[in-house]
Amino acid sequence: MFGPVVEGLEQSGSANNARVIIEKPFGRDFASAQSLNQILHSAFPEPAIFRIDHYLGKEPVQNVFYFRFANSFLEPIWNRNYIESVQITMAENFGVSGRGKFYEEAGAIRDVVQNHMLQLVALLAMEAPSGVDSDAIRDEKVRILKAIPQLDPARVVRGQYRGYRQEDGVAADSQVETFAAVKLTIDTWRWADVPFYIRAGKCLPVTATEIAVELKRPPQAVFGEVEPPQSNYYHFLISPFVKISLVARAKVPGEIMRGEEVELVAAHQASDEMAPYERLLGDAMRGEGTLFVREDSVEEEWRIVDPVLGNVSPVLEYTPNTWGPPEAEQLIAGDGGWHNPAPGVPPGAS
Ligand code: BG6
Numbered sequence: 556m557f558g559p560v561v562e563g564l565e566q567s568g569s570a571n572n573a574r575v576i577i578e579k580p581f582g583r584d585f586a587s588a589q590s591l592n593q594i595l596h597s598a599f600p601e602p603a604i605f606r607i608d609h610y611l612g613k614e615p616v617q618n619v620f621y622f623r624f625a626n627s628f629l630e631p632i633w634n635r636n637y638i639e640s641v642q643i644t645m646a647e648n649f650g651v652s653g654r655g656k657f658y659e660e661a662g663a664i665r666d667v668v669q670n671h672m673l674q675l676v677a678l679l680a681m682e683a684p685s686g687v688d689s690d691a692i693r694d695e696k697v698r699i700l701k702a703i704p705q706l707d708p709a710r711v712v713r714g715q716y717r718g719y720r721q722e723d724g725v726a727a728d729s730q731v732e733t734f735a736a737v738k739l740t741i742d743t744w745r746w747a748d749v750p751f752y753i754r755a756g757k758c759l760p761v762t763a764t765e766i767a768v769e770l771k772r773p774p775q776a777v778f779g780e781v782e783p784p785q786s787n788y789y790h791f792l793i794s795p796f797v798k799i800s801l802v803a804r805a806k807v808p809g810e811i812m813r814g815e816e817v818e819l820v821a822a823h824q825a826s827d828e829m830a831p832y833e834r835l836l837g838d839a840m841r842g843e844g845t846l847f848v849r850e851d852s853v854e855e856e857w858r859i860v861d862p863v864l865g866n867v868s869p870v871l872e873y874t875p876n877t878w879g880p881p882e883a884e885q886l887i888a889g890d891g892g893w894h895n896p897a898p899g900v901p902p903g904a905s
Pocket residue numbers: 647666667794
């Protein structure tokens with residue numbers, strides 16, 4: 556639909572000195588995203604095109620970028636020497652909510668992995684930009700996306716919640732995934748061999764998006780404790796409220812050198828924040844492009860997911876209100892398993 560609209564805008568002269576805002580989905584694979592970019596460029600120069608990924612308008616997502624580059628304590632450990640693995644979970648405890656027809660065309664990989672999830676990976680993994688202008692930041696983001704190899708179907712688990720096929724607009728034999736778990740790597744000096752896991756799905760037990768950056772264990776177990784896996788990590792809770800925390804071990808009072816998990820938390824209530832679309836539409840009207848997805852990034856995102864689109868791997872049924880098919884656990888079993896977000900109540904709420 557974007558194509559005919561853009562052509563119409565050009566033919567009527569409305570594209571002259573104008574800006575265009577494009578909502579996702581931006582194409583449905585690498586080839587269609589490329590041809591859509593060509594159509595757009597026939598009427599609008601790249602700086603006049605504002606491709607929305609509403610995740611970028613979210614305050615907690617901007618906080619990931621800010622927290623990384625406003626604190627020097629993070630930099631020495633933010634690499635393969637200290638980080639064991641990174642995982643992102645985007646869980647929703649509801650189904651396709653009347654959007655069955657749209658979802659049949661999309662599926663979880665196109666709907667949220669290609670865009671929101673890969674943008675989070677880029678923010679977590681990118682190098683510091685040389686400035687704060689929109690192209691300096693977006694140059695670094697695309698540089699890291701370029702270093703991500705295409706997804707391997709053997710490292711992707713697709714799931715479909717039981718009951719999806721009875722939703723309005725959904726085919727009785729639909730193979731579309733409402734859940735996806737993927738493993739990716741980033742071929743840079745900073746990230747070589749650090750696995751990045753993404754898991755996103757509908758009808759999961761909670762609604763929350765959370766990043767967990769797991770740190771390596773100390774080189775020796777000085778206290779002889781059998782520490783539980785995943786006892787030292789950073790958490791970035793993106794929704795339902797903002798929370799950044801460092802989970803660490805501290806001594807339990809008493810004569811024995813025994814530890815417990817403690818959480819050092821920075822959190823705030825999201826009461827007075829601008830809604831993502833409010834922020835993004837304001838930025839687009841001012842011509843400020845930092846929070847929009849540039850042509851090269853959107854094509855890189857499609858390049859990464861292209862080999863796993865469609866029915867290249869089987870879709871596995873899961874029971875609503877569970878964490879997806881058991882195969883998703885196997886995908887990450889060698890790296891200590893998934894952190895299941897349990898956001899609790901926002902700070903200050905009773
Ligand atoms: C949209 C997807 O882009 O993001 C939806 O199409 C998803 O399927 C939504 O529910 C989640 O965004 P938010 O801001 O509601 O967490």
